[in-house]
Amino acid sequence: MMQKQISLRQSLLLGSLGLAGFIGLWHVLAVSGLISPVFLPSPLDVYDRFTTLLDRRFAGATLPGHLAASFQRFAYGFLLAALIGIPLGLLMGWYQILDEIVSPLFDALRFVAPIAWVPFAALWFGTGIGGPIMIIFAGAFPPCVINAYRGAKFVDPRLIEAANMLGTPSHRVIREILLPSSVPSIISGLRVSAGLGWQSLVGAELIVASAGVGYMMVQGQANVSTTTVMAGMVAIGLVGLALDSALRLAERIIQRRRGLDH
């Protein structure tokens, strides 16, 4: 059967419907009295708390202040992962020897969840900025490597042959053939990488940081302020969504500029 095309308006409508349904159900559950408000605050309480936190300090900073601290750590970890991961992936895609050396190690390490690095991050960096950056890096690094590697491996072999017959040296093949050809794959890798990095950040801050959304949530927990914890969750979700949308937009713009979207 043919799938009917869903317009942007319908898609937005359906999305809002899902969200409204979820919040409605949550609200009913919270006000029914079946569950204590400490266990499950109502959406309105969370909304109140969220707006209050926008300009009132909690655990040393307002919510935007905490978000800014978190975002800075995230940006460092994410950029570091991209700057090391993309070249490494491309090099592994070009030099088979490097691929053979690195792949087994990489494939084993990437199954270690970023949060498993927390004890070492604390041990090596104390409560400084290095710890969270390392954990975000651990989350964001693998998709950068994997997608750059895939991009380099799936370059049209005829383009490699053309480059070879033109006498192109390896460094130039990597920069001028493999890299541009891998851009779509790298960008989708960056999207996954940003998502995983942002997720890992909160885990990292739950333990080692002294400011940031994760830290705010830990303090909320200590004060039995479940609304603060939930306001933190909402903020994390919103920033994550914004981040993903921004990268998706970048992806579209790049595709269009390359003239490959038609």
Added chain:
Amino acid sequence: MGVIQFSKVDKVFGPRATGFRALEDINLEIRDKEFMAIVGPSGCGKTTCLRMVAGFEAATDGVVSVDGTPIKRPGPDRAVVFQQFALFPWKSVYDNIDLGLRNQNVGRADREARISAILNLMNLTQYAKHFPHQLSGGMQQRVAIARAYVLDPDVLLMDEPFGALDAQTRVVMQEELVRLARKNPRTVLFITHAVEEAVYLADRVAIMTRAPGRIKEVLDVASIRNAENWDSYEKIEDVMDLESFVHLRTHIWRSLREEKAAQHV
């Protein structure tokens, strides 16, 4: 110089004993500045011959050499024009042509002069800043030919270069290639399955058998072309009407048909 030599070349894809025997005992010499076309039924290994000269494939047995030196790897002395153009989609026409010159560390001013000369020769000057996807197939193949020619290679390898073009564009490109080859002669190895194209363009035409491909026959077209003065005709269709042309074409057709018939028995 640019003498291509195949001596006792076998090519097997896969294990030597059980793999696919693509080529068997190929012996062929392509002289300096000669235009050699290879025709043969599809799957006969004609493209494999070209890929061995390019350095993309190694011979299983025997030697492929240029000017007596066995071929080990691809290089700009043997420029290739691919059937599917293989232009770099993210580089402009200018930058596509420039890459090979940059690889040879040619100075900027010299590069600019050589590129603008070849753009002019190929009627591409106004498209220098365009990207490949903005051009028609015929224009893209002009760029690919310019990219190869600008390197001033000893040997030009053309792998069914007009196979992806429509009939009209194809004719124009054939006429242009003749013009280019007369003006700036190179050793050319030209792979095609179009018989007319081979006879119109080549000095000699090698006919291959079905797989495993062998050289069945090599026809001298140049002596007939010169004797019958083909070059005095401007249009390809006028040449194609000549009795001498038709005679050669029919001869090659028959030869290929034998191979086809044998293939399907």
